[in-house]
Amino acid sequence: MQNTENWSPGKYVTRNGRLRATRDSSQLKTASRLVTDLVAARYDQAIRSYAKGDLIDLGCGNVPLYPAYKDRVSSITCVDWPATKHKLDHLDHEVDLTQRLPFLDNSFDTIILSDVLEHIPKPGQLWSEMYRILAPGGVAIINTPFLYWVHEVPHDYYRYTEYALERFAEEANFSVISLEPIGGLPEVLADFIAKKPRVIPIIGHLFRKPTTILIQKMTWVFVHSLGKSMSRKTSKKFPLGYFMVVEKQ
Secondary structure (H helix, E strand, O other): OOOHHHOOOOOEEEEOOEEEEOOOOOOOOHHHHHHHHHHHHHHHHHHHHHOOOEEEEEOOOOOOOHHHHOOOOOEEEEEEOOOOOOOOOOOOEEOOOOOOOOOOOOOEEEEEEEOOHHHOOOHHHHHHHHHHHEEEEEEEEEEEEOOOOOOOOOOOOOOOOHHHHHHHHHHOOOEEEEEEEEOOHHHHHHHHHHHOHHHOOOOHHHOOHHHHHHHHHHHHHHHOOOOHHHHHHHOOOOOOEEEEEEEOO
């Protein structure tokens, strides 16, 4: 990773030793706080459990997960597209992720693929390449959206069900350690209201920034208390996204 001394937080920050979404609206839109908090909690746990050795962050952007894995691995390689919209201050390699990756077989122990898979027009190729460059016993930690708005246009190609993700992993010879939905119906509704409130008839104009922040906070409290069962029961058919960890045996 280049210029580590100049790294600054992006959409994730560390608070009380845990990863969470930043509250800096210049780094993350207010409307995306809830989903980012949900994803951050998964990465915090998964990185603590699985990150090790030589790590490669594919589609790294401004390396927002750096504070979560920097003290848990021995080396960090940052990779992103040549034409990415993100900053390239910390990039080690400009790589077309749809092509063969310029790394030797069995080179890495950990792969991070965060919010990238939906932007890959030929996902099977990338799955095979991830398997090739991982060392035996290495893991890939991945998240991707499902019921989520179109973003980074025009390079937003797919939404995957858990069955598609499992099939891609198995076809590439990975063993699936975990595959879980992120959020359920309450989180999906809160995310929709936060992002497109003005399409709601009659009352849409009432949902200004303070209101959407309040709704997201209330949803977070709800799904971690009285609404926990509702979120879990509806997550099978109404997930915001998926989080998975796979292993090269």
